[in-house]
Amino acid sequence: MTTDLTRLSLAETAKGLKAKDFTSKEVTASYLYAIEKASALNAYVAVTADQALDMAGASDEKLQKGEGGALEGVPLGIKDLFCTKGVHSQAASHILDGFKPEYESTVTQNLWDDGAVMLGKLNMDEFAMGSSNETSYYGPVINPWRAEGSNADLVPGGSSGGSAAAVAGWLCAGATATDTGGSIRQPAAFTGTVGIKPTYGRASRWGTVAFASSLDQAGPIARTVEDAAIMTTSICGFDPKDSTSVDMAVPDFAAAVERGVKGLTIGVPKEYHMDGMPSEIEALWQQGLEWLKAEGATIKEISLPHTKYALPAYYIVAPAEASSNLARYDGVKYGLRVPGKDITEMYEQTRAAGFGREVQRRVMIGTYVLSAGYYDAYYVQAQKVRTLIKKDFEDVFNTGVDAILTPATPSAAFGVADQEMSKDPIKMYLNDVFTVTVNMAGLPGISVPAGKDGQGLPLGLQLIGKPFDEETLFAAGRVIEKSHGLDFTPNKWW
Amino acid sequence: MSVDADTVKRIGRLARIKIEDGDVDKLKDELNTILDFVEQLSEVNVEGVEAMTSVAPMALRRREDAVTDGGYPDKIVANSPISEDNFFMVPKVVE
Numbered sequence: 001m002t003t004d005l006t007r008l009s010l011a012e013t014a015k016g017l018k019a020k021d022f023t024s025k026e027v028t029a030s031y032l033y034a035i036e037k038a039s040a041l042n043a044y045v046a047v048t049a050d051q052a053l054d055m056a057g058a059s060d061e062k063l064q065k066g067e068g069g070a071l072e073g074v075p076l077g078i079k080d081l082f083c084t085k086g087v088h089s090q091a092a093s094h095i096l097d098g099f100k101p102e103y104e105s106t107v108t109q110n111l112w113d114d115g116a117v118m119l120g121k122l123n124m125d126e127f128a129m130g131s132s133n134e135t136s137y138y139g140p141v142i143n144p145w146r147a148e149g150s151n152a153d154l155v156p157g158g159s160s161g162g163s164a165a166a167v168a169g170w171l172c173a174g175a176t177a178t179d180t181g182g183s184i185r186q187p188a189a190f191t192g193t194v195g196i197k198p199t200y201g202r203a204s205r206w207g208t209v210a211f212a213s214s215l216d217q218a219g220p221i222a223r224t225v226e227d228a229a230i231m232t233t234s235i236c237g238f239d240p241k242d243s244t245s246v247d248m249a250v251p252d253f254a255a256a257v258e259r260g261v262k263g264l265t266i267g268v269p270k271e272y273h274m275d276g277m278p279s280e281i282e283a284l285w286q287q288g289l290e291w292l293k294a295e296g297a298t299i300k301e302i303s304l305p306h307t308k309y310a311l312p313a314y315y316i317v318a319p320a321e322a323s324s325n326l327a328r329y330d331g332v333k334y335g336l337r338v339p340g341k342d343i344t345e346m347y348e349q350t351r352a353a354g355f356g357r358e359v360q361r362r363v364m365i366g367t368y369v370l371s372a373g374y375y376d377a378y379y380v381q382a383q384k385v386r387t388l389i390k391k392d393f394e395d396v397f398n399t400g401v402d403a404i405l406t407p408a409t410p411s412a413a414f415g416v417a418d419q420e421m422s423k424d425p426i427k428m429y430l431n432d433v434f435t436v437t438v439n440m441a442g443l444p445g446i447s448v449p450a451g452k453d454g455q456g457l458p459l460g461l462q463l464i465g466k467p468f469d470e471e472t473l474f475a476a477g478r479v480i481e482k483s484h485g486l487d488f489t490p491n492k493w494w
Numbered sequence: 495m496s497v498d499a500d501t502v503k504r505i506g507r508l509a510r511i512k513i514e515d516g517d518v519d520k521l522k523d524e525l526n527t528i529l530d531f532v533e534q535l536s537e538v539n540v541e542g543v544e545a546m547t548s549v550a551p552m553a554l555r556r557r558e559d560a561v562t563d564g565g566y567p568d569k570i571v572a573n574s575p576i577s578e579d580n581f582f583m584v585p586k587v588v589e
Contacts (some may be wrong), residue, residue: 102569201550214549243554323509329512332582334573343585348512360511364521365528367509368497377495378532385538390546412577425524426531442549449525467550 001179003252005030006170007489010074011254012225013173014475017063017073024056024063024073027173028117031075035119035171040494042110043166044139046079046088052174055117062115071234072115077172079163080121080217081128082108087118088470091209092136093126095329095354097336105207106239107176107218114234115152119172120337123162126356127326128183128211131431133161134416135358143191143413144169144490147455151493154413154457157187157431163193168490174231178208181314182409182435185447188221189408189460192449192488194228194477195221195368199468201246204239212321213244215314215439225448225477229253235314248468256471257478262296264472267401271307272434274410281459284451288405288461291483292476302401304392309385310437311429316369316382317440322359323366329354390441397466403476408460438464446473448480449488458488480494496526497535 005027008016016022032049052075083089083101090096104112112118125135132155133141141161143154146167151347156165160177164187168174177184179197188195196219203218210216220231233253239245268289273282289299331337331350338353340346355363369378396404410433414421421428438445443464449462461480465473497505502522506513513521548554567580576583 043537099573102572140538199550201552232571238557240557244550244552245546246550246552306538309535309538312535315528315532316535327510331575332584335575337575340569340585343587345508345512346585347510348506351510352512352514355511360509361521361524361528363509363511364502364505368501368505368525368529371505371508374495377536379540380545381540383547384540384543385535386546386549387543388538388540390549425527429531440549 002007006034008173009223010173010230011224013074013353014071015416020063024059024117025053027073028052028056028075028119031172038169038171038204038494040143041144041165041169041171042139042249043123043162043169043171044077044120045092045162046121048087048118051087052119054151057357059115059117069114069426071111072229073117074173075119076111076120077119077163077166077175078108079160079176079178080124081178081209082176083209084108084118088121091127091357092138093354093359094137095336095353096334096373097333104169106204106241107208107235110237111234114250117452120164122175125159125161126359127209127322128159128178129322129362130158131182131186131428132421133158135356137356140416141165142416144494145413145457146493147457153416155190155416157190157413157457159183160221164188164193164195164255167193167221167223169494174220174227176218176235177221178216178218179439180211181439184219184221185435185445185460185462186353186409186431188447189449190413190458192458192490193221193223194225194446194448195219196228196232196446196470196473197438197444198232198236198470201244202236202468204237204242204245204386206239206241210325212318213325214321215318224399225474225481226254226257228446229257229474250350251471253470253474257474258473259475261292261479264297264402264476265300265400266292266297266476267300267302267396269302269304269307269404269406271304272406274433277410278453280453281410284461285405285407286457288450288480291480292405293306294351295479300401300403302396304396304437306385306388306392307437310389310440311320311433313382313385313389314436314440315365315429316378317364317386319362320370320379321366323363323370326359326363386440389437389494393441393443402466403472404464406462406464407460408434410434412453412455412457412459434462443467444470444473446477448477450480452486496529497522
C-alpha cells in the first residue's frame with residue numbers, strides 16, 4: 001500500500017473497502033497514527049483506539065463476505081456533544097467531568113448501524129457556545145490552515161472546530177457536528193471543508209447534549225459535497241425519542257449530488273451586503289452566482305427585510321433555552337461536584353467551577369431575559385421577530401426561488417486569542433451573521449469551499465434551501481465545488 | 495435596559511452560579527454589552543405577530559401515558575459523583 005489512506009474522500013474510502021483494495025483495520029490504523037502525530041491541532045479530546053480497531057475488525061468480517069452498510073468500515077470522528085456509550089461525552093466542559101453515558105445518541109447509533117467506525121471524540125466550544133473553539137475546557141483547536149508565509153495559529157471556527165480541523169487535517173474520513181447558529185457552516189468555511197445543517201427535525205436530537213433545543217441540529221462536516229450527502233443520509237431519520245423529529249422519508253442524498261442547477265432560481269438577498277465586508281468576499285459571492293448561472297440557473301435579487309434582527313433575536317432565544325437546558329448540571333446526577341455548606345452553595349460552587357466564562361455569561365443572559373418583568377420585553381419580542389424572519393424566507397420561496405446563495409462568513413479564519421474578539425463578545429457573535437438566520441427559520445443550509453482570501457485561506461459560500469429540500473443544496477453545492485478549480489488541502493505543518 | 499451590580503448578583507443567585515465580588519463589575523459590563531446589542535429588537539413592529547412556538551409546522555406528538563422505559567436504577571446513578579444504594583446523595587436539605 002503506497003497511497004496514504006487518510007487522503008481519500010469518504011466515498012473513495014467506502015468504495016475501496018467494498019472492493020477489498022484495503023481493509024478497515026488498515027484505514028483505521030492509518031487514521032489512528034495520523035491522530036497521534038497531530039496533537040498540535042488538539043482536535044480530539046478522547047481517542048478510542050482499541051474500540052476503533054474492534055469495530056474495524058467486525059466491519060472487515062462483513063466486508064469479506066460482501067456484506068455491510070453504506071459506511072461499512074469508514075472511520076469517523078464524533079463531536080464531544082454526542083453521547084457515546086461508555087465513552088467520554090462532556091461537551092468539552094469541565095462540569096461533565098468523567099461523564100460516560102449509559103446510552104448512545106440516535107445520530108451516532110445510525111452511523112454505527114451503517115457500519116461506521118468511531119475513532120474518538122472531537123474538541124468543540126464548551127456546550128457548543130462559541131465561534132472559534134476557544135471556549136473548550138480542553139483548550140483551543142488549531143486550524144490546519146495557515147496564512148501564506150506565516151506561522152501564526154488560526155482558529156478553525158466553532159463550535160464544531162474539532163470536527164472541521166479533523167476533516168481538513170486528515171484525522172478522520174468525516175465527522176459529526178452540530179449547528180445552533182452556524183456551528184457547522186462557519187468552521188467548514190474556515191477549514192475548506194463542506195458542512196451542512198439539515199432542516200430542523202431531520203436528525204434526531206436524542207442523546208445529543210442540548211444547547212438551544214429549538215435551534216440545535218446535527219449534521220456532518222466532510223471533505224466533499226458527495227461525502228456530506230452520504231453522511232447526511234445516514235444521520236437523518238425519524239426518531240420517536242425526539243418529540244420534534246419529523247416523520248418523513250430520508251432520500252438518498254448522494255443521488256442528488258450530480259443533478260445540476262439547470263432551471264433553478266437562485267435568490268441573492270440584498271440585506272447580506274454588509275457594511276465593512278471584505279471586497280474579496282463580495283467578489284467570491286459574485287463569482288459563485290456566475291458559476292451557477294453558467295450551469296443554467298437563473299439569478300434573482302430578493303429581500304429578506306428582517307435579516308439584521310436575526311442575530312440579536314438569537315442572542316435572546318439561544319441563551320434563554322440554554323439557561324433552562326443547563327439547569328440540569330447541579331453536581332448531583334453526573335459530572336463535577338464542588339461541596340458547599342448547604343445544597344444551594346453546592347450548586348452555586350459547582351456551576352461556578354464547572355462552567356467556563358462564555359457559558360456562564362450566556363446562562364446569566366438567559367436567566368435574565370426569562371426572569372419576571374423581562375420575559376415579555378425580551379423573550380416574547382424575540383420569538384415574534386423570529387416569526388417575521390421565518391416569514392421573510394417563506395415569502396421568497398413562494399415567489400419561485402429554489403435556493404439562496406450568500407457568503408458563509410464575514411471573514412476568513414482569524415488568529416487564536418484575537419484581541420478584538422476577546423475584548424468584545426459581540427465581535428465574536430458577528431461571525432454567525434450569515435448563518436444564524438437559517439437556524440432561526442429552521443431551514444437547511446450548506447457551506448461549500450469556494451475560494452481563498454489574499455493570504456491563501458479558504459472562504460466558503462452558503463446555500464440556503466426550502467424546508468426538507470437538502471437535495472437542491474447538494475446539487476448546487478456540487479456545482480460550486482466543480483467550478484472553483486482550487487485545491488483545498490492545507491500544507492501539512494504539524 | 496441595563497443591569498447594575500445588584501442585578502448581576504441576583505441573576506447569579508437565580509442561575510445558581512456563585513459570582514465573586516471582584517468579578518461583578520466586569521460581568522456587568524459584559525452583560526450590558528449584550529443587552530445593548532439586543533436592544534435593537536424593540537424597533538421592530540410586531541403588532542399582530544404571533545410569537546413562534548415551533549419552527550416546523552407540526553403538532554406535538556402524543557403517546558399513551560404508559561411506562562416504556564426504566565428498571566435500571568444502577569445505570570441512572572452510575573455517573574453520580576456520590577450515590578448510595580442507587581440513591582443520589584446530596585447535602586441535608588430538611589432540618
